[in-house]
Amino acid sequence: MDLAVRDLKLHKGRFLATVLGVGLLFTIVLTMNGVYRGNVFEGTALITHTGPDLWVVERDRGGPFNEQSSLPEILADSVAAVPGVAQASPFIYYPVERSIKGVSRRFSIIGYEVFGGLGGPRELTRGRPITQAHYEMVAHEKLGVRVGEKVPLGLHTFTVVGLTREAVATDGEPLVYLSLADAQEFLFQRDNEEVRNQRERQRRSLAAQGVSPAQVERLLPHLAPDTHIINAVLVRLEPGADRVQVATHIRDWLYLSVFTTQEEVELVIRGRLARMSAQLLFFRTLLLLVSVVIISLVIYTFTMEKIRSIAVMKLIGAPNWTVVRMILEESLLMTVSSFLIGLGLIYSIVDLFPRKILLLPGDTMFTFLVALVGGVLASVLGVWQVLRTPPGLALGGQ
Amino acid sequence: MALLEVQGITKVFGHGHLEVRALDGVSLTVEAGELVALMGPSGSGKTTLLLCISLILEPTSGTVVFDGQTIYRDGATWLDVRRLRREKIGFVFQTANLIPFLTARENVLFPLTLVGTAPKVAAARVMELLEYMEISARADYLPALLSGGEQQRVAIARALANRPKLILADEPTASLDTARGKKVMALLKRIAREHRTAVVTVTHDPRMIEGFDVIYHLKDGRLENSPERT
Numbered sequence: 001m002d003l004a005v006r007d008l009k010l011h012k013g014r015f016l017a018t019v020l021g022v023g024l025l026f027t028i029v030l031t032m033n034g035v036y037r038g039n040v041f042e043g044t045a046l047i048t049h050t051g052p053d054l055w056v057v058e059r060d061r062g063g064p065f066n067e068q069s070s071l072p073e074i075l076a077d078s079v080a081a082v083p084g085v086a087q088a089s090p091f092i093y094y095p096v097e098r099s100i101k102g103v104s105r106r107f108s109i110i111g112y113e114v115f116g117g118l119g120g121p122r123e124l125t126r127g128r129p130i131t132q133a134h135y136e137m138v139a140h141e142k143l144g145v146r147v148g149e150k151v152p153l154g155l156h157t158f159t160v161v162g163l164t165r166e167a168v169a170t171d172g173e174p175l176v177y178l179s180l181a182d183a184q185e186f187l188f189q190r191d192n193e194e195v196r197n198q199r200e201r202q203r204r205s206l207a208a209q210g211v212s213p214a215q216v217e218r219l220l221p222h223l224a225p226d227t228h229i230i231n232a233v234l235v236r237l238e239p240g241a242d243r244v245q246v247a248t249h250i251r252d253w254l255y256l257s258v259f260t261t262q263e264e265v266e267l268v269i270r271g272r273l274a275r276m277s278a279q280l281l282f283f284r285t286l287l288l289l290v291s292v293v294i295i296s297l298v299i300y301t302f303t304m305e306k307i308r309s310i311a312v313m314k315l316i317g318a319p320n321w322t323v324v325r326m327i328l329e330e331s332l333l334m335t336v337s338s339f340l341i342g343l344g345l346i347y348s349i350v351d352l353f354p355r356k357i358l359l360l361p362g363d364t365m366f367t368f369l370v371a372l373v374g375g376v377l378a379s380v381l382g383v384w385q386v387l388r389t390p391p392g393l394a395l396g397g398q
Numbered sequence: 399m400a401l402l403e404v405q406g407i408t409k410v411f412g413h414g415h416l417e418v419r420a421l422d423g424v425s426l427t428v429e430a431g432e433l434v435a436l437m438g439p440s441g442s443g444k445t446t447l448l449l450c451i452s453l454i455l456e457p458t459s460g461t462v463v464f465d466g467q468t469i470y471r472d473g474a475t476w477l478d479v480r481r482l483r484r485e486k487i488g489f490v491f492q493t494a495n496l497i498p499f500l501t502a503r504e505n506v507l508f509p510l511t512l513v514g515t516a517p518k519v520a521a522a523r524v525m526e527l528l529e530y531m532e533i534s535a536r537a538d539y540l541p542a543l544l545s546g547g548e549q550q551r552v553a554i555a556r557a558l559a560n561r562p563k564l565i566l567a568d569e570p571t572a573s574l575d576t577a578r579g580k581k582v583m584a585l586l587k588r589i590a591r592e593h594r595t596a597v598v599t600v601t602h603d604p605r606m607i608e609g610f611d612v613i614y615h616l617k618d619g620r621l622e623n624s625p626e627r628t
Binding site: 312 | 449454480484488489492495498499504507509568
């Protein structure tokens with residue numbers, strides 16, 4: 001005979017209300033888990049999907065995802081010449097906000113060498129990869145464009161030739177792949193007005209230094225800003241090459257920073273995501289504590305309401321464990337039922353969130369175990385009340 | 399040998415100038431199958447005596463011998479008192495004190511599960527008792543759906559579940575009208591006679607103890623005169 005089930009059956013209204021309330025709290029806890037994991041997933045998906053053997057960035061920078069890294073494009077050739085390097089490709093990653101179909105959208109541009117270079121999209125859901133040097137783009141499905149659509153970006157109009165969904169930018173926004181040259185032009189080339197203004201500033205500056213007008217006109221094209229800038233060089237090693245040795249060579253001889261994909265992932269997690277992780281952990285802990293407090297108060301109230309019955313049980317010889325087990329089971333039943341409601345709810349609404357909520361079985365299991373421990377703790381007040389109830393209370397006091 | 403021998407039981411609450419002597423050298427004996435009534439005004443120590451007999455409350459001094467075993471002597475007890483209560487003593491209270499979330503059947507079953515009775519045997523025993531108490535038709539009702547008299551009959555069935563040698567009843571008719579009260583007392587008498595179960599009952603009401611074998615009168619924690627034997 002299960003005393004806990006019988007008791008809860010009698011108080012099913014209150015039981016259901018409690019379970020629903022605490023279940024909603026568990027939904028939030030599980031959502032927080034998913035938000036954190038989703039952020040880590042989105043924040044690192046591009047890094048792991050791109051997945052070169054080494055990332056070469058500006059010296060003492062963690063970039064290109066953690067902070068800005070700028071390198072001259074020519075350095076890709078220097079890296080390619082390092083012993084053990086099979087391929088070195090220039091890579092651009094740059095978050096922007098531009099108008100797409102009349103709506104201001106945030107997305108990130110990736111520029112890569114479209115003819116065999118590293119860093120391009122691996123799998124397309126529709127269309128084809130970029131096959132021309134200019135004015136073609138592959139976009140993430142989240143951007144909301146279709147294959148064949150013309151999208152004006154900067155000074156040019158690009159044709160969407162393919163769609164992907166394999167990775168998003170580190171901030172969860174969609175990616176747009178362009179050829180390296182297009183990306184450089186789009187990101188680093190100023191508009192005509194700005195170019196004219198700069199030329200005029202330079203012309204005056206040179207004239208003020210006593211340079212003749214003819215010399216100024218000859219010099220001006222050479223003073224135009226360089227757009228052959230990249231953010232990183234992606235490296236594929238030769239089979240059997242020592243990753244550490246190659247990285248050391250690049251660091252020592254080219255004065256650049258080098259990271260493996262795993263190190264780059266850790267940089268992002270330790271950098272941008274660390275504080276958010278701590279924030280969410282704190283929030284999750286608070287919510288779990290609130291859940292435990294609510295359950296313990298409900299259990300305590302349930303216990304106090306049947307204190308006379310508990311005295312009767314003890315008086316007719318029920319061992320403490322029989323009564324303690326009833327309280328414990330009630331607490332655990334409430335915890336488990338609430339958790340199941342929370343779990344069911346989060347799985348049914350997970351796709352409605354604007355950003356990825358990644359629910360991992362390990363996290364869910366861990367939260368469940370913490371909730372179970374909380375359920376046991378929640379029964380402590382009730383159990384304490386059981387242990388101190390004198391059996392004589394059943395007879396109307398001592 | 400008497401089933402229950404209580405010798406010189408004293409129970410003192412508090413100490414110093416706050417000391418209250420609830421029982422003062424009370425001695426009594428109860429034979430198997432005997433019907434014993436404890437009478438006296440409120441505060442005379444009747445309930446305290448029941449609690450001390452069943453060791454729910456530990457006496458301050460004295461001796462309690464039950465079923466040939468000294469279960470208490472001058473501040474010491476040598477056995478598992480809860481086991482003693484669940485195996486050998488049944489309780490009937492002023493109000494039925496049924497467990498509200500268990501049906502009548504489950505309330506009677508509960509003490510049987512405590513002693514590990516096999517489920518089939520226990521189920522048969524429960525039905526036997528409910529039929530004996532003429533309440534089997536309401537076996538699956540929760541206590542809240544039973545009348546006061548029906549609840550008290552279920553409570554008696556529960557007290558009888560483990561075939562106790564002694565039933566301690568604390569004013570079992572107090573919450574019932576006279577007719578229902580008399581029925582309950584008649585049941586207790588029948589049980590004592592048919593099962594040779596001793597019944598010690600506390601009551602205020604002399605009308606309820608017609609036919610009892612022994613009547614003890616308590617006043618200020620002491621027994622008045624000798625017991626009345628009928």
